[in-house]
Amino acid sequence: MKEKTPVVILGGGIHGVGVLHDLCSRGYSDVSLFEKGELANGTSSQSTKLIHGGLRYLERPSQIPLVYECLHERSLLLNLVPDLVKPIELLIPVHQKKLVELLKIKIGLSMYDFLAGRSLIAKHKVLSFEEAYERAPLLKNKTDYRFYSYWDAQTDDKELVKRVAESARNLGGKVHEFSEVFSIKDQKNHWELKIRDSKGRETHVEASYVINCLGPWANDFLKNNNFSVPYKAENNKGVHLLFEDLGLQSGLLLKAVDQRIFFVLPWNGKTLVGTTEKFFDGNQNHVTTSLAEKEYLLDSLYQSLGISFAEKKILRSFAGLRWLVVEEGRSLSRTSRESAWGTQKNQNGFVLTLYGGKLTSYRKLCEKIGNLVSKSAGVSAPTKTHLREFWKAPA
Numbered sequence: 001m002k003e004k005t006p007v008v009i010l011g012g013g014i015h016g017v018g019v020l021h022d023l024c025s026r027g028y029s030d031v032s033l034f035e036k037g038e039l040a041n042g043t044s045s046q047s048t049k050l051i052h053g054g055l056r057y058l059e060r061p062s063q064i065p066l067v068y069e070c071l072h073e074r075s076l077l078l079n080l081v082p083d084l085v086k087p088i089e090l091l092i093p094v095h096q097k098k099l100v101e102l103l104k105i106k107i108g109l110s111m112y113d114f115l116a117g118r119s120l121i122a123k124h125k126v127l128s129f130e131e132a133y134e135r136a137p138l139l140k141n142k143t144d145y146r147f148y149s150y151w152d153a154q155t156d157d158k159e160l161v162k163r164v165a166e167s168a169r170n171l172g173g174k175v176h177e178f179s180e181v182f183s184i185k186d187q188k189n190h191w192e193l194k195i196r197d198s199k200g201r202e203t204h205v206e207a208s209y210v211i212n213c214l215g216p217w218a219n220d221f222l223k224n225n226n227f228s229v230p231y232k233a234e235n236n237k238g239v240h241l242l243f244e245d246l247g248l249q250s251g252l253l254l255k256a257v258d259q260r261i262f263f264v265l266p267w268n269g270k271t272l273v274g275t276t277e278k279f280f281d282g283n284q285n286h287v288t289t290s291l292a293e294k295e296y297l298l299d300s301l302y303q304s305l306g307i308s309f310a311e312k313k314i315l316r317s318f319a320g321l322r323w324l325v326v327e328e329g330r331s332l333s334r335t336s337r338e339s340a341w342g343t344q345k346n347q348n349g350f351v352l353t354l355y356g357g358k359l360t361s362y363r364k365l366c367e368k369i370g371n372l373v374s375k376s377a378g379v380s381a382p383t384k385t386h387l388r389e390f391w392k393a394p395a
């Protein structure tokens, strides 16, 4: 079978469906997305599920614009999909005697509130032990601590991807699940792609623009097709553990055994703990949790809360890959979450490959990509994904 379409999107994670939604909201009617599994088969269902500015990124002044953008996108998503993106209070316990630490967090939270501006959910404040314990009984051993409270938002990442895809479908976008793109060729005035579905049937598609949102698979796909890669990037594995409900009304931001930040969050009637960070160079299709990663999180829970959790209490674990542009000389946890893209052009269009990004800021990033496609194609319609009427209502 042979098809022609102006734009093809590769990958059905948040960025793939986000670009599809963006283009459809501008009035493009003939855009197709191909995903090798079901939607959100990759990183977009394995995240910490926070829609947040990223308080800890404020430690690096260069990340302030990213935090600002994320805080504003947070506010937009709270309005656009209130059934899927909801406010969550987070508590940071700090020992009363650690005056420098108390000051540092106070300054960070004041900046966070300031950057949110009119998008602020609620101003940060200090809670007494009794107030914190009421929200999080896991803090029972922290009688000589002070608790900073601030607000962010939380979602169900897979459901969010599905909602964005449904919204795009509503506007005419085509989503093909279980359709693996296995080849791309530059035919000078178009790109030719080959796709195989789960029954082994092949489709050939000709497109002027190809948007590569394959995340952890993006560079391998280019290399396998003898394309050069715009950026060197690497995968960084993050593991989460899911427990029965541990009685949290608010989330906790704690320090792990190696002083990294990790979260303990109420999520969908359960408690989510994560994440780890470890360089990963294995097969992206088989990302599993090791015993050492489980132990790291269990030890971190014990160290930060003084409560020991048996491994058998873990309901399940899941692991995802952060796909980040390599920054020479930086540790993984300090590598920027900012996005980047690179394009390869031919006579009529380009292949754009996306790197990095965050669930929180996906809409803005996809708008920037939509702008590039529109500018190149000579179409002037702006995005409308910031408007509620361009979103599918919950079923």
Ligand SMILES: Cc1cc2nc3c(=O)[nH]c(=O)nc-3n(C[C@H](O)[C@H](O)[C@H](O)COP(=O)(O)OP(=O)(O)OC[C@H]3O[C@@H](n4cnc5c(N)ncnc54)[C@H](O)[C@@H]3O)c2cc1C
Binding pocket: 010, 011, 012, 013, 014, 015, 016, 034, 035, 036, 037, 038, 039, 040, 041, 042, 043, 044, 045, 046, 047, 048, 049, 050, 051, 052, 179, 180, 181, 182, 213, 214, 215, 216, 217, 221, 236, 237, 238, 239, 275, 319, 320, 321, 322, 356, 357, 358, 359, 360, 361
């Ligand atoms: C542990 C962890 C925690 C995170 N927590 C947060 C958080 O709390 N908040 C936040 O804002 N961000 C968070 N992020 C970042 C966020 O999850 C990612 O930036 C985002 O999900 C990446 O989406 P994507 O669409 O680029 O990639 P992916 O979701 O990985 O999508 C790529 C898709 O391409 C498909 N694919 C691969 N090869 C092919 C092929 N040949 N043909 C067709 N399809 C193919 C895959 O099946 C996959 O579905 C976290 C990331 C990680 C790893």
